[in-house]
Amino acid sequence: DVKVTQSSRYLVKRTGEKVFLECVQDMDHENMFWYRQDPGLGLRLIYFSYDVKMKEKGDIPEGYSVSREKKERFSLILESASTNQTSMYLCASSLTGGEQPQHFGDGTRLSIL
Amino acid sequence: DAKTTQPPSMDCAEGRAANLPCNHSTISGNEYVYWYRQIHSQGPQYIIHGLKNNETNEMASLIITEDRKSSTLILPHATLRDTAVYYCIVRPYSGGYQKVTFGIGTKLQVIP
Numbered sequence: 001d002v003k004v005t006q007s008s009r010y011l012v013k014r015t016g017e018k019v020f021l022e023c024v025q026d027m028d029h030e031n032m033f034w035y036r037q038d039p040g041l042g043l044r045l046i047y048f049s050y051d052v053k054m055k056e057k058g059d060i061p062e063g064y065s066v067s068r069e070k071k072e073r074f075s076l077i078l079e080s081a082s083t084n085q086t087s088m089y090l091c092a093s094s095l096t097g098g099e100q101p102q103h104f105g106d107g108t109r110l111s112i113l
Numbered sequence: 114d115a116k117t118t119q120p121p122s123m124d125c126a127e128g129r130a131a132n133l134p135c136n137h138s139t140i141s142g143n144e145y146v147y148w149y150r151q152i153h154s155q156g157p158q159y160i161i162h163g164l165k166n167n168e169t170n171e172m173a174s175l176i177i178t179e180d181r182k183s184s185t186l187i188l189p190h191a192t193l194r195d196t197a198v199y200y201c202i203v204r205p206y207s208g209g210y211q212k213v214t215f216g217i218g219t220k221l222q223v224i225p
Contacts, residue, residue: 004156033212043157045212058212090156092213099145099164099205102213104156 004105018079024075033087131188135201150197
């Protein structure tokens with residue numbers, strides 16, 4: 001089975017802090033994604049990566065950066081956390097090729113106070 | 114991407130088959146139908162996908178009509194753990210980069 005593991009299920013941070021969210025997948029997937037999910041706004045893509053050290057902006061990259069130093073690990077960084085970044089953050093991964101589905105982790109519910 | 118329409122909610126008795134419909138009348142030839150579900154406070158779980166043939170795996174069956182304008186996800190023996198929001202989406206054959214976007218989905222309640 002595909003396993004996408006996010007480092008924390010719940011996280012509470014303060015405004016202005018630098019926040020790191022980690023994601024690891026064990027299926028040798030080339031593609032990895034970071035989304036946030038908010039009530040009424042659905043799923044929104046922040047960044048994705050199709051290879052080590054490669055990254056592409058999604059629909060809402062402002063205030064975020066990412067790092068992919070190893071194939072299995074994709075990190076999301078909130079440079080200076082703000083209250084409007086309180087959300088559920090979801091990591092996903094997929095193989096490259098045609099119709100390959102994305103597989104999601106269990107999410108990190110992040111609260112910025 | 115083609116738009117999908119699903120009923121907002123459904124009930125199913127435990128042990129019975131749950132049949133979840135999805136309308137995607139504007140689907141184009143290179144678009145696949147995917148089903149995911151999301152149990153409360155968890156991440157979305159991939160269930161199954163297909164292009165035009167019916168598909169079955171250990172979780173569910175996917176029936177796609179011949180004109181591909183609609184599909185049905187079948188959970189053959191629903192359990193209480195199948196209570197979740199089920200999302201039907203269509204995505205093109207795109208090399209895996211295409212983002213996933215969920216609509217409102219169908220909230221399935223499995224009743225004891």
